[in-house]
Amino acid sequence: EKMINFIRLKLKEQMIKNGEPLERIRGAENILDPDALTIGFARRFATYKRANLIFGNFERIKRILNTPGMPVQIIFAGKAHPADRPAHEVIKHIHDISRQEGFAGKVVLVENYNMTLARNLVQGVDIWLNNPRRPLEASGTSGQKAAINGIINFSILDGWWCEAYDGTNGWAVGAGEEFSDHNLQDEVESRIVYDLLEQEVVPLFYTRGADGMPREWVRKMKQSMITICPRFNTHRLIEDYTTGFYLKAHNNNRDFSADGYARARSFAAWLDRVQAAWDGVRITATRDTIREALDRNEPFDVEATVATNGLSPEDLAVQLYWGHLDSQSRITEPSVLEMTCVDAGAGRYTCTVKPDKVGHCGYVVRILPKHGGTVVYRPNLVRWQ
Helix, strand or coil: CHHHHHHHHHHHHHHHHHHCCHHHHHHHHHCCCCCCCEEECCCCCCCCCCCHHHHCCCHHHHHHHHCCCCEEEEEEECCCEEEEEHHHHHHHHHHHHHCCCCCCCEEECCCCCCHHHHHHHHHHHCCCCCCCCCCCCCCCCHHHHHCCCCCCEECCCCCCCHHCCCCCEEEEEEECCCCCHHHHHHHHHHHHHHHHHHHHHHHHHHCCCCCCCCHHHHHHHHHHHHHCCCCCCCCHHHHHHHHHHHHHHHHHHHHHHHHHHHHHHHHHHHHHHHHHHHHHHHEEEEEEECCCEEEECCCCEEEEEEEEECCHHHHHHEEEEEECCCCCCEEEEEEEEEEEEECCCCCCCEEEEECCCCCCCEEEEEEEEEECCEEECCCCEEEEE
């Protein structure tokens, strides 16, 4: 209720600022229902975040928002880059919808998004909606902040939610699919949003015990906090950056600067040699023993022939990038194996793969430079089959 009162005050202020009629300004004092299921969507308004995805089917979302005894309401907030005209159109679209019959009082767009507004939303809504166009979401930290406050995430499997979602701590829209047809993607995923709201989210929220408590909803809130808070926090952030980057950078600096930067000079000379030869490095042939469909743990062999252009096996990491194939022949859950050089003169590399499940497998061979037994990742120094 504290959050609802805050939103009412913000709406009243923006209506006064925008010169709205007195009747609408007075109506802001009673807008939104403190007891209704409240969905929050607050973040930067970039078009790939698809703020208006939930309005793909007007009649269906209107029915969901206005179901007798189980009302739902949505609070939008955010800003777009001044030069992002398509994002401005998304904001205008949501603003226009919020004034239409069936949506007025159920959908609100709060202007002047800032930290105070964000803090109130991540503490007060019931569901945190996130539906970016996969795979464009880098992280999605607002959902992490919401989870710390007991808000349940309802999101596309993209960004951090791919790692956090476990089937019990929120809702996932889809199964991580990617679409080449964006219109089809919007249609499919908006339909999934409606199905989840109608069949799972709304019924769970309004299933109450004799004392009026939504016990299963509270259980899901707790499960969300139990599984997310210990893993997605600044303690882990500092630990991951320190152990994964800062300490390694410190140790590399120490090692490379020792003995008058002897190791740095050696590495620079090796890198110059690899870069000079790289245009002539390529994969000339591959062959394998893969059957049409493999049984679980049935191995298959892959052999690659590589033109090294004078580089030695110690200079190159020839890798097999492999995995099971989906319905569109794309590798899912890829694994990487380093292939073994069996004939340096002929540039022959081999490896054996043992799939842990049945199904169709695919692979591609790639080459990267290697120095002192460690793969070196450099722009333009990777060769794919």
